[in-house]
Amino acid sequence: MTDRVCIYSRGKKQFHFSAEDLVSCCEDCGSCRGGDPEFAWKYWQEHGIVSGGNYNSSLGCRSYSTPPCVHHAPGQKINATRDRTPCFDLYVDTPKCSKICDDKFSVAYEKDKLYGQNVFSIVDGEDHIMAELFLNGPVEAIMLVYLDFFNYKSGVYVPVNKVDYIGAHAVKIIGWGVENDTKYWLVANSWNSGWGDNGFFKILRGENECLIELMIMAGEPLLINE
Structure with a gap:
């Protein structure tokens, strides 16, 4: 979705969709432990998704709140002093749906949303x-x-x-x-x-x-x- 906003606007609009907004607010999509991509695309079309960056980025309306972890690969570093936790050791609940943007973001939640015009399968x-x-x-x-x-x-x-x-x-x-x-x-x-x-x-x-x-x-x- 993020890629296609950039492509369809010919680079004029840069909008990073919030993964946290989608996974926490789309009840039919699933959760942080997996779900149904078809419902995710339909949610984008029917309800819209706000902006949001990666963990600790403070970018967009709702940034990702869970730290990154190691997926089947050893020794990844978040910074010079701390290793990433193996994902199987980092069980967290799916965040609750919050229809309020992060404190430092100046746009209201509903006004920040972008929608899908058409979704389809190939x-x-x-x-x-x-x-x-x-x-x-x-x-x-x-x-x-x-x-x-x-x-x-x-x-x-x-x-x-x-x-x-x-x-x-x-x-x-x-x-x-x-x-x-x-x-x-x-x-x-x-x-x-x-x-x-x-x-x-x-x-x-x-x-x-x-x-x-x-x-x-x-x-x-x-x-x-x-």
């Missing part, structure tokens, strides 16, 4: 996903996660053992390419920059690997001339 496979990426920007995908995905570092990911199924996971496809004659999607994960290839990974393209091409969600922002 179900026609590889070529249509590539066309959407090229014309309109990143898309959200749902993929199946297997145990060896936690240890990904580089290259084009294909699960070694599909018996060790962990669960479903939402990720952001941002592009595509070919590596050593193998087609891949370039994907941003949400497990911080210490995981994988600086937070990104490549996965086999065109074969619906891990069902990543099965459910693709995207949307068009509602931009009002200012």
